[in-house]
Amino acid sequence: MSICVGKDDLLKHMEAVLKRIQTQFNELDEIRERCFEMSRKLIRQSSIAIKHIHRTELDKAKAMLNDAMKIAKELSEIISKHSDVASWGFVQDAQRELSEAAILFSIVSGEKLPDPCELNVCGVAYVHGLAEAMGEVRRLILDGLNRGAKEDVKTLLRIMEETYYLLLAFDHPDTITLGLRRKVDQLRSLLERTHSDVTIALQCAAVISSLQKHSENLKGAQ
Incomplete structure (x- = not known):
């Protein structure tokens, strides 16, 4: 050569x-x-x-x-x-x-x-930011429960639920979405915990309200 x-x-x-x-x-x-x-x-x-x-x-x-x-x-x-x-x-x-x-x-x-x-911002960053925003929405829900703002809690919980279902439709490969599927799985777990927290809090509030009314009725009868 x-x-x-x-x-x-x-x-x-x-x-x-x-x-x-x-x-x-x-x-x-x-x-x-x-x-x-x-x-x-x-x-x-x-x-x-x-x-x-x-x-x-x-x-x-x-x-x-x-x-x-x-x-x-x-x-x-x-x-x-x-x-x-x-x-x-x-x-x-x-x-x-x-x-x-x-x-x-x-x-x-x-x-x-x-x-x-x-x-x-790019689309990938946006959908990741949307998923992470739901963690902040959970904080708002818990704060609403502490304030007794039942209607706000219901509205925020619905937003959280609908966002999860909308993000669930992104079933593209991780090379495109950069790990969005994992974040959506985390959101599902967060949503389940939030549902549980809201249910328990509203049930407790209903029991307390019922006891207060019962107590007032007893006082009125005396």
């Missing part, structure tokens, strides 16, 4: 190719640093928004969400130029957290449910 390409020509070409790749990697590393910091801010803003929602400080929650959505838009613009960014775990985590906060805000405030395009 004879080697036709000269050693020097081959190495020069190799060096030029690798320099171009290294330049690309350096640029991507700078982008990664920017996106990592933006993702951290996005997660922080979304988490704070969720805290405000549970405290019924909806104006503060809305302000945090607006700030978070600006960051998400910046991230989306970077993704449009560098598609690799979309697959980075911390970017997906940030988009999921924003989706969760925005969906929870919609449930509590009664505002229109935002779609992924409005939030500048």
